[in-house]
Amino acid sequence: xxxxxxxxxxxxxxxxxxxxxxxxxxxxxxxxxxxxxxxxxxxxxxxxxxxxxxxxxxxxxxxxxxxxxxxxxxxxxxxxxxxxxxxxxxxxxxxxxxxxxxxxxxxxxxxxxxxxxxxxxxxxxxxxxxxxxxxxxxxxxxxxxxxxxxxxxxxxxxxxxxxxxxxxxxxxxxxxxxxxxxxxxxxxxxxxxxxxxxxxxxxxxxxxxxxxxxxxxxxxxxxxxxx
Amino acid sequence: xxxxxxxxxxxxxxxxxxxxxxxxxxxxxxxxxxxxxxxxxxxxxxxxxxxxxxxxxxxxxxxxxxxxxxxxxxxxxxxxxxxxxxx
Numbered sequence: 001x002x003x004x005x006x007x008x009x010x011x012x013x014x015x016x017x018x019x020x021x022x023x024x025x026x027x028x029x030x031x032x033x034x035x036x037x038x039x040x041x042x043x044x045x046x047x048x049x050x051x052x053x054x055x056x057x058x059x060x061x062x063x064x065x066x067x068x069x070x071x072x073x074x075x076x077x078x079x080x081x082x083x084x085x086x087x088x089x090x091x092x093x094x095x096x097x098x099x100x101x102x103x104x105x106x107x108x109x110x111x112x113x114x115x116x117x118x119x120x121x122x123x124x125x126x127x128x129x130x131x132x133x134x135x136x137x138x139x140x141x142x143x144x145x146x147x148x149x150x151x152x153x154x155x156x157x158x159x160x161x162x163x164x165x166x167x168x169x170x171x172x173x174x175x176x177x178x179x180x181x182x183x184x185x186x187x188x189x190x191x192x193x194x195x196x197x198x199x200x201x202x203x204x205x206x207x208x209x210x211x212x213x214x215x216x217x218x219x220x221x222x223x224x225x226x227x
Numbered sequence: 228x229x230x231x232x233x234x235x236x237x238x239x240x241x242x243x244x245x246x247x248x249x250x251x252x253x254x255x256x257x258x259x260x261x262x263x264x265x266x267x268x269x270x271x272x273x274x275x276x277x278x279x280x281x282x283x284x285x286x287x288x289x290x291x292x293x294x295x296x297x298x299x300x301x302x303x304x305x306x307x308x309x310x311x312x313x314x
Contacts, residue, residue, distance in 0.1 A: 059293055066290070095293065102295045109244050149241060149296060175242075 003028040003222045005215075006043035008073070010035040010064050014051035015086065015198055022198040023047065026215030035067040045082040045126070045218050046073055048089030050142075050196060060103060060145050061091035070096060082126035082218050083190045087143055090182075090192030099183055099192045100158070101150030106143065107175025115207040116141040116195050117169040118181050122162050125188040126221040130213040137166075137210035141173050141181075141195040148176035148183075148194070158183055165191055228273055228306050231283040235292045235299045236267035278303045 005023040007030050009016045020030035031043050035053075040046070053064035064070065070092070077083045077098050085093040093099045106112060117138055120131040131137070150158070155178055158164050165182035172179050174194070182193035197211030237243050243265045250264040270291055272283055283301045292299040 058291070062290060062293065094295070100295075102293055104241065104296060105244050107242065107244050109248055151240075175244075 003044045003219050004031050004042065005029070005218065006031045006033045006040060006046040008033045008035060008046065008048055008069055010051070010053035010067060012052040012055055013049050013088070015049040015196065016051070018196075018198040019047045019049040019086065022201045022211065022215050025201050026212055026219060028215070028219055033069055035064070035069050037069045038072065040069070040072050040076060040081075044222050045084070046076075047198075048073075048083065048085040048092050049198070050087030050089060053088055053092065056088075056145075059091075059095070060088060061093075061095040064088075064092045065095040074098060077185075077190050080187065080189050082221060084127050084214060084218070085190075085192040086196055086198060087146070087194055090194055091145070093190060093192045098190050099185060100154045101148055101183070103143075103145050103194070104147045104149050105145050106147050106173070111142070111144040112146070112173040113140070113142040114173065115139070116171075116173060116181075118166040118195060119169050120166050122165045122184060122188075124162065125165060125184045125191050125217075127184075127191040127214045127217050128165055129220055130217040136169060137200075137213070138208045139195045139197050139200040139211045140207065143174060143194055146174040146176065146194040148174075148180045150177065155180075161186065166193065166195075229278045230304055230306070231272040231274070231278045231280060231301055232304050233270040233272065233283060233287045233291050233299055233301050234267060235270065235287070235297050237265065238296055238298055241296045 005028045007020045023030040091103045094102050120135045123131050163184050165184050167179040168181050184191045197214040200206035200208050200211030246265040253261050287299045
């Protein structure tokens with residue numbers, strides 16, 4: 001049976017279309033979810049896409065966290081549902097306390113938009129098991145508030161437990177502490193990443209096909225998970 | 228109507244690049260005696276009834292501030308009071 005991967009659209013989401021396309025190219029069925037939905041329609045995984053949910057009012061992701069669909073997603077994520085948050089989705093996951101730390105204004109205050117090399121350091125998550133350890137990948141980064149911060153104890157814990165999923169290589173685009181580009185929760189089912197794997201899934205539009213690995217990973221993960 | 232004012236500030240250990248940018252612009256105004264600038268956010272809440280500080284604290288903790296990176300204070304101000312404005 002084809003895996004069904006939910007892609008949430010908030011008011012102000014931008015990359016939901018690309019995320020759904022990436023899910024389809026990876027071989028799964030994208031299921032569009034609306035921020036006001038009270039049910040997840042039986043999806044096997046969820047992607048929170050990039051953009052500016054609720055206009056980024058107050059703080060990025062702060063209001064999206066209280067969307068009706070998020071209550072369901074938080075509960076399901078705690079129960080093991082694979083959830084990938086990209087850019088604004090990463091911010092929402094931090095605001096929802098599914099991931100530690102916070103994303104703040106880029107240290108240099110400039111919006112950064114470029115193709116970025118990352119090193120995938122954790123291949124044990126639901127979203128990165130298709131990569132080799134320490135594999136370097138090239139995917140677009142585009143953010144104004146992508147500077148990952150957390151207290152020293154949290155950073156040490158993330159590193160000690162192998163929960164830094166990816167780091168920036170060849171230049172940190174936003175001042176993130178310890179060059180962190182992506183992290184995961186202790187169970188490895190929730191991953192937040194600032195750069196955009198969904199924009200690197202086909203040669204016509206992306207700098208590489210490296211982003212596809214995140215979406216094929218979750219399919220691999222779901223096949224190995226008893227229903 | 229009395230209001231509750233919530234002030235939200237980045238924690239001291241969190242870098243404030245906006246504040247730094249403002250501080251760096253001050254010499255262009257001829258101001259050279261400012262050591263640092265930090266930028267926060269002020270929110271005014273009007274309740275339908277009496278101002279409720281505990282409720283305001285709950286709102287601030289859950290939504291207005293992100294306790295991971297920000298601190299906040301709450302206080303009640305009278306309707307005709309202009310907070311911290313000194314003409």
